[in-house]
Every structure is written in C-alpha cells, then in structure tokens.
Amino acid sequence: MGGNSEQEAPAGILPDRMIAELFESGALTATRPLDSDQIQPASLDLRLGEKAYRVRASFLPGKTTVAEKLENLKLHEFSLEQGAVLETGCVYIVPLLEGLQLPAKVSASANPKSSTGRLDIFTRVISDHCQGFDQISAGYNGPLYLEISPSTFPVVVRTGSRLSQVRFRTGVSLLTDSELSKLHEEEVLVATSEPNIHNQGIGLSIDLTGDENGLVGYRGKRHTGVVDVDRKAVLEIHDFWEPIYNRGNRDIVLDPNEFYILVSREAVHVPPLYAAEMVPFDPLVGEFRVHYAGFFDPGFGHAAAGGLGARGVLEVRSHEVPFILEHGQIIGRLVYERMLEHPGALYGQDLGSNYQAQGLKLSKHFRSG
Missing domain, CATH: 2.70.40.10 (Deoxyuridine triphosphatase (dUTPase))
Incomplete structure (x- = not known):
C-alpha cells in the first residue's frame, strides 16, 4: 500500500x-x-x-x-x-x-x-x-x-x-454501469439473459415458484425460545419458522412487521478479483426492506470454488402496510467493487463456507432436512 x-x-x-x-x-x-x-x-x-x-x-x-x-x-x-x-x-x-x-x-x-x-x-x-x-x-x-x-x-x-x-x-472502487456490463459479459454476474443494470448496480429479482416441494420461503415465528449465535445445527426449523409454499399463485403478501427468508431467482457470481454488496433496489418500489446482511465475498457463486448456482438469500421485512411481492419482481441490486489483489483464499471450498452453492437456506444454527 x-x-x-x-x-x-x-x-x-x-x-x-x-x-x-x-x-x-x-x-x-x-x-x-x-x-x-x-x-x-x-x-x-x-x-x-x-x-x-x-x-x-x-x-x-x-x-x-x-x-x-x-x-x-x-x-x-x-x-x-x-x-x-x-x-x-x-x-x-x-x-x-x-x-x-x-x-x-x-x-x-x-x-x-x-x-x-x-x-x-x-x-x-x-x-x-x-x-x-x-x-x-x-x-x-x-x-x-x-x-x-x-x-x-x-x-x-x-x-x-x-x-x-x-x-x-x-479510494472509490465501485464499478460503473458500463464496467458492470462488460464484466457481466465476461463472467456472468447474475444468471439472466437480460441483466437490469443501472445506478452502478445489477438487479436481483425474487423467486416465488419454490423448490421441488414448492417451498418458497419461511416466516419467522413469534414467542420462540432463544437462539445461541455460536452453536451450529442444533435448532429445529419448525420451532422457529413457518414454511411458505407455492399454492398455484406467483405472489406473496408480506404482513407488516413480519420477517421473511426468501431467495433470488438468479444465481449470483462474484469473481475472485471483485467483492459485491447487496443494497436496496429503490425505496420507491415498495414499503419493505431487503437484505440486512449485504457482503458477498470474492468467490461466492464461483464454479471453481464450489459455488456454481449459488443464489442470494434475501431477508425481507415489510413496514407499516401489507405489500404484495410478485415472482420476478426486482427487489435488490448488487454493486461490485474491485479488489486490490487476488485474495489468498476464496469464499467457498477454501474456507468451508456455510452458504456456498446455496439455494433457499436458513442460518447455520438450524438442522437441515
């Protein structure tokens, strides 16, 4: 330096x-x-x-x-x-x-x-x-x-x-729209044929079709037991979460002040020489907040690091009024910054990262399956 x-x-x-x-x-x-x-x-x-x-x-x-x-x-x-x-x-x-x-x-x-x-x-x-x-x-x-x-x-x-x-x-290392477009052409940053690139970010949309069982997401329960933040895979999902399934519709009503775990429709890719962050898409598109935890490390979704197909898990909370989300609606955007050099270890296989190659996934504290 x-x-x-x-x-x-x-x-x-x-x-x-x-x-x-x-x-x-x-x-x-x-x-x-x-x-x-x-x-x-x-x-x-x-x-x-x-x-x-x-x-x-x-x-x-x-x-x-x-x-x-x-x-x-x-x-x-x-x-x-x-x-x-x-x-x-x-x-x-x-x-x-x-x-x-x-x-x-x-x-x-x-x-x-x-x-x-x-x-x-x-x-x-x-x-x-x-x-x-x-x-x-x-x-x-x-x-x-x-x-x-x-x-x-x-x-x-x-x-x-x-x-x-x-x-x-x-300094300021944020990629411009033209730089994002060029990098997307070279590396495929989000798995879509028509990326929504504007305001130095690339849009992510919501997937409400569900997995093979029709599971779309989870809503947090109230009045639960405590979560020990340092203990992995010890809690039962049903004690803390209500599953949400696709019942033939392609939208979901967010109840005010309830907390939801949903997933992006697109797979996300962060090449090794870049870091990304999720930021709100536009405060004018709805009364909800998406993604409290916004950092995506170099190597997230990178095939060589075991991340092919990794999607963005979205933490969503509606404010004040009920709000309808529709399948494919853009609700967040990723901004990318350059790294000063290639990291010694990439997110994923190098580190045994918890959320590499993820689809819809709760935090590491809950037992899977």
Whole structure:
C-alpha cells in the first residue's frame, strides 16, 4: 500500500493478506488474539467484547464519543463473559474487541454477517464522532462499538461472538454501469439473459415458484425460545419458522412487521478479483426492506470454488402496510467493487463456507432436512 502519490494510489477492497498486515502494522488492534478464521477473503469478522449496555434508544455520537453518549443513555450494564440473553425489541451497545488506527487513505464499512441477517438481528457498527452507521472514515483512530437489536428471536451472545464484519478500502472502487456490463459479459454476474443494470448496480429479482416441494420461503415465528449465535445445527426449523409454499399463485403478501427468508431467482457470481454488496433496489418500489446482511465475498457463486448456482438469500421485512411481492419482481441490486489483489483464499471450498452453492437456506444454527 506503500508510498504512491495520491494520483497513483490504486483503489480497491483490501484482501485477506492486507488485512493481516493492518494488524501487523498496528492499524488494527485487538485485546485478544485473533480467531484462526476471523480474517475472510475481503473482510474481517468483528467480535463482541466483555460487556454490554442496554440503552434507551439508538443514537449516533456526532460531536461526542460513544462512551460519553452511553453515560447519558444506558439503562444498565452487564457482562458477556458467561453469555447473556439479548431480548427482542431492545437496543444494546457492545464495545468490540477490535479497534482501529487507520492509515489516512484507508476507510472502512461494516455489515451484519450472513447468519446475523438471517436471524433478523439488526446490527450497526458505531465509531466515535461518526455521522453515519457502519461507515468508518479514513484515518479513524479509536474504538468500535456494535449496536444490536434482535427483532424476531431472543439471542444468546458472549464475549467473542461474531455478528458483524468490516471491509477496508482505498479510494472509490465501485464499478460503473458500463464496467458492470462488460464484466457481466465476461463472467456472468447474475444468471439472466437480460441483466437490469443501472445506478452502478445489477438487479436481483425474487423467486416465488419454490423448490421441488414448492417451498418458497419461511416466516419467522413469534414467542420462540432463544437462539445461541455460536452453536451450529442444533435448532429445529419448525420451532422457529413457518414454511411458505407455492399454492398455484406467483405472489406473496408480506404482513407488516413480519420477517421473511426468501431467495433470488438468479444465481449470483462474484469473481475472485471483485467483492459485491447487496443494497436496496429503490425505496420507491415498495414499503419493505431487503437484505440486512449485504457482503458477498470474492468467490461466492464461483464454479471453481464450489459455488456454481449459488443464489442470494434475501431477508425481507415489510413496514407499516401489507405489500404484495410478485415472482420476478426486482427487489435488490448488487454493486461490485474491485479488489486490490487476488485474495489468498476464496469464499467457498477454501474456507468451508456455510452458504456456498446455496439455494433457499436458513442460518447455520438450524438442522437441515
């Protein structure tokens, strides 16, 4: 990342090797040793610290530090060392084990991990003096905090639990419409003959035909038991989810304030030299939010990494009024950014990734079948 002039400095997402170098240089710090799988191909998993604060409301620190805001807004403080339950409808702030002392040309952005989004846990990273959630300005020096608000299921978390992830970048590396079109012609980014490319993104539509059994998706149940975010394949699906089947129609009514897991009609492909992110398609097309967890790492859906046919799983929540989704309706878009270099490991077979080659799939906490 060296001594290039500003005009010559390359723009792109930092891969795993460069993230490791941030730790070695002191630009990234942690109060405990890193987990062996914490550094991903284009991101770093962030870990919860030793304590949590229940707060009256969500906030941005603005001109103050997060710690100063917490003094006025916290209701109570509790330890996460032995694990603790976070209740639905409540807002918590947790200091993270990782902190930053970023170089002047490196900025960062955060997103919930895939499993976090599929559990309807709303998370946002906050930094001191920040004016926006999940955005960390270049050169930031200070601690990181995670706002957590479970919406459907109460969850058990503990020190070291990983609910969010952060990407580091230099410059502006987002592909333009013409660059996206060219890359799609070369690599097939989404499996469709007529890609919807506009506003620096490529559209994804909803699949409501269902799988071989007609299963279209799932709706989260209310008043369930707790989900331990660190335990894989231990929960029964029917205890937490109501399956939704295609009964001859090609639409679905989203009930207000209910949470749905659905799937994209198109297979998604992220080539090794790129990273992608799901963003809202257009706030004017409907009163719903799609995809809380937006990062797609290099190698997702890449055939050589065991990902042929991987589709985007969509976390959908309607707001205020019932809303009808129709099969094939575009509800999200993928934006692509360049990597600074090829990651040392790709999402998928290299890492034993949970969601490679996925179709409709719940989070890793539930038993399959």
